[in-house]
Amino acid sequence: MVTFWQRLRERDKQQHFFVSSVLVLCSAPFGLPVALAGTFAIGLGKEVWDRFYGSGFCWYDMLANTLGALAGAGVILLFGG
Numbered sequence: 001m002v003t004f005w006q007r008l009r010e011r012d013k014q015q016h017f018f019v020s021s022v023l024v025l026c027s028a029p030f031g032l033p034v035a036l037a038g039t040f041a042i043g044l045g046k047e048v049w050d051r052f053y054g055s056g057f058c059w060y061d062m063l064a065n066t067l068g069a070l071a072g073a074g075v076i077l078l079f080g081g
Contacts (some may be wrong), residue, residue, distance in 0.1 A: 007060045016043070016061050017068035024072030028080065032073055039069045 007013065020039050027035040043065030051057040 008064065010060075013060060013064040016064035017071070020065045020068030021072035021075070024069050025075060028072075028076050032076060035076075036069055036073060039072075040065070043069075 020043060023039040023042060024032075024035045027038055030038075043062060047057045047061055050061075
């Protein structure tokens with residue numbers, strides 16, 4: 001059985017984390033709330049697409065998206081503004 005922490009260490013989850021943090025950082029000029037909402041919407045849209053046309057909706061992917069977005073927001077708050 002795959003544990004919660006093993007799931008979060010999967011390469012796919014690392015990619016979700018990285019892409020979400022980069023999306024927040026790149027969209028920061030629009031304001032942090034917009035950057036976070038937009039990043040969340042993109043991640044949710046990707047998972048909904050997966051639900052119908054891909055490998056299925058994955059809550060672990062959404063968790064990785066959320067953690068990545070929050071990490072990007074943390075970088076912005078610490079170093080950029």
